[in-house]
Amino acid sequence: MIPLVDLAAQHAEVASEVEAGFAAVIGRTAFILGAEVEEFERSFAAFAGVSHCIGVANGTDALELALRAAGAGPGDEVIVPANTFVATALAVVRAGATPVFADCDDTHQLIDPRALRLGPRTRAVVAVHLYGQMAAVEDLVSAAPGIALVEDAAQAHGASRHGRQAGTIGIAAGTSFYPGKNLGAYGDGGAVLTGSDAIATAVRALRNYGGTVKYHHDVLGTNSRLDTLQAVVLRAKLRRLATWNAARRAAAARYDELLAGLPQVVRPRTAPGNEHVWHLYAVRVPRRDRLLERLLAAGIGAAIHYPVPLPLQPAFAHLGHRRGDFPVSERAAAETLSLPMFPHITAAQQERVVDALRAALEAA
Numbered sequence: 001m002i003p004l005v006d007l008a009a010q011h012a013e014v015a016s017e018v019e020a021g022f023a024a025v026i027g028r029t030a031f032i033l034g035a036e037v038e039e040f041e042r043s044f045a046a047f048a049g050v051s052h053c054i055g056v057a058n059g060t061d062a063l064e065l066a067l068r069a070a071g072a073g074p075g076d077e078v079i080v081p082a083n084t085f086v087a088t089a090l091a092v093v094r095a096g097a098t099p100v101f102a103d104c105d106d107t108h109q110l111i112d113p114r115a116l117r118l119g120p121r122t123r124a125v126v127a128v129h130l131y132g133q134m135a136a137v138e139d140l141v142s143a144a145p146g147i148a149l150v151e152d153a154a155q156a157h158g159a160s161r162h163g164r165q166a167g168t169i170g171i172a173a174g175t176s177f178y179p180g181k182n183l184g185a186y187g188d189g190g191a192v193l194t195g196s197d198a199i200a201t202a203v204r205a206l207r208n209y210g211g212t213v214k215y216h217h218d219v220l221g222t223n224s225r226l227d228t229l230q231a232v233v234l235r236a237k238l239r240r241l242a243t244w245n246a247a248r249r250a251a252a253a254r255y256d257e258l259l260a261g262l263p264q265v266v267r268p269r270t271a272p273g274n275e276h277v278w279h280l281y282a283v284r285v286p287r288r289d290r291l292l293e294r295l296l297a298a299g300i301g302a303a304i305h306y307p308v309p310l311p312l313q314p315a316f317a318h319l320g321h322r323r324g325d326f327p328v329s330e331r332a333a334a335e336t337l338s339l340p341m342f343p344h345i346t347a348a349q350q351e352r353v354v355d356a357l358r359a360a361l362e363a364a
């Protein structure tokens with residue numbers, strides 16, 4: 001079996017640091033926030049090239065708190081792509097605002113700046129840096145002048161566009177450290193990145209019951225802190241992230257070569273100016289569902305990101321969309337197939353994946 005993501009090899013690299021770090025935290029019995037979290041926040045902010053990183057419990061919370069701190073709330077509309085993970089839109093709803101979906105472009109499956117439905121209540125646009133490459137942030141800013149840009153950088157740790165890193169362009173960004181992400185914890189975790197002192201202060205309060213002084217609560221916050229033990233894991237892995245992202249890039253280049261001989265397979269394209277970090281390697285194929293079945297039967301852990309565009313999910317039925325409203329995202333949802341991708345994938349494993357895909361195409 002070749003899994004979609006193999007975390008065991010990553011763990012082997014950091015195991016001794018993680019075990020020593022866990023022992024130190026347990027020895028101090030100091031499990032909430034503290035030096036480990038602060039040190040990780042400092043190092044991740046430095047890695048991303050932004051002045052503030054605030055660790056929170058997961059990526060969904062990171063986006064919600066970033067949106068709330070950016071002023072989005074009841075009565076506001078926030079534009080999100082139709083083609084993204086559900087959390088992007090859930091965060092908008094949890095902030096009290098209404099998601100307004102935008103279709104994606106056909107070449108990169110990223111939010112299409114020409115598809116924004118702006119109105120008098122538009123408060124923010126969420127640029128989702130999907131699959132590991134950044135959305136066309138500069139075009140989003142020109143298409144929505146004066147509207148706050150918030151980045152969803154959950155799949156884009158270390159990605160950049162025209163030399164500017166994911167998480168440094170919008171007023172704030174939310175990111176996730178879900179285990180399978182390029183920088184993944186051993187449980188849930190997330191962070192808000194921002195260059196704004198005011199947003200950083202607001203998020204620090206919001207994540208900790210709405211205050212920064214114990215038992216004093218300025219606003220209605222929540223409990224959403226990055227776990228101290230997770231900060232141990234993230235510090236150890238962050239030191240290797242650039243190397244691991246480079247290994248993903250090499251693996252993507254190898255897939256590109258191996259797949260060049262399969263004309264039915266549309267390979268993922270990197271937008272000009274983007275440095276891709278290949279969270280996912282998502283191809284487009286005909287008869288996708290049959291191919292997926294055959295790949296799984298052959299022991300290849302392929303997967304679909306994402307099978308149903310958000311406007312057609314029952315959870316968003318109240319927004320009244322129907323099939324045909326977001327044609328590009330709908331087509332992508334029917335054709336997209338993610339192949340196994342992780343830093344330690346070997347050339348031999350990739351050859352097996354492509355051989356299995358070739359056989360599946362011939363049989364389907």
Ligand SMILES: Cc1ncc(COP(=O)(O)O)c(C=O)c1O
Nearest residue numbers: 058059060085087088154176178
């Ligand atoms: C694009 C995107 N946004 C948001 C999230 C939410 O992150 P989490 O699962 O940590 O809440 C994820 C990942 O799960 C994601 O892929």
